[in-house]
Amino acid sequence: MKRLVKQQIVFRSLYSDDGKKYLEKYGFPPGYDRSLVYIYRDKAYTESEAVLRVTKQLRRPWPLLSGFLILPRRMRDPVYRLAARHRHHIPL
Numbered sequence: 001m002k003r004l005v006k007q008q009i010v011f012r013s014l015y016s017d018d019g020k021k022y023l024e025k026y027g028f029p030p031g032y033d034r035s036l037v038y039i040y041r042d043k044a045y046t047e048s049e050a051v052l053r054v055t056k057q058l059r060r061p062w063p064l065l066s067g068f069l070i071l072p073r074r075m076r077d078p079v080y081r082l083a084a085r086h087r088h089h090i091p092l
Contacts, residue, residue, distance in 0.1 A: 009054065009057055014032065014033050014037065015033070022037070022039060022044075023037065026039065026044035027044075028044070034046075035047045035050065035080075035084070036050045036051060036054075037050060038050035038051075038053055038054055040053060047073070047076075047077045047080045047081070048068075048073060048076035048077050048079065048080035049069070049073065049076075051080060052065060052066050052068055052069050052076070053066065053069075
């Protein structure tokens with residue numbers, strides 16, 4: 001029988017000491033705070049790429065959203081920025 005390993009996502013504030021260390025390690029400028037940063041398998045992702053890759057780690061139906069990764073970032077990122085600007089008004 002195949003054993004499943006539970007994956008875990010750890011959140012860090014970009015302003016925390018750990019967050020600043022990760023930003024520096026992955027080449028972000030000091031004080032970077034423009035977007036969510038998702039680090040997976042030693043690669044950093046931002047904006048829509050980060051959100052859609054995080055959805056792959058969640059329970060159904062969220063992984064279905066990762067299908068939007070086939071769209072170019074120039075199409076996805078403006079939608080991400082609009083949602084990020086109005087995130088407090090989006091009912092979930």
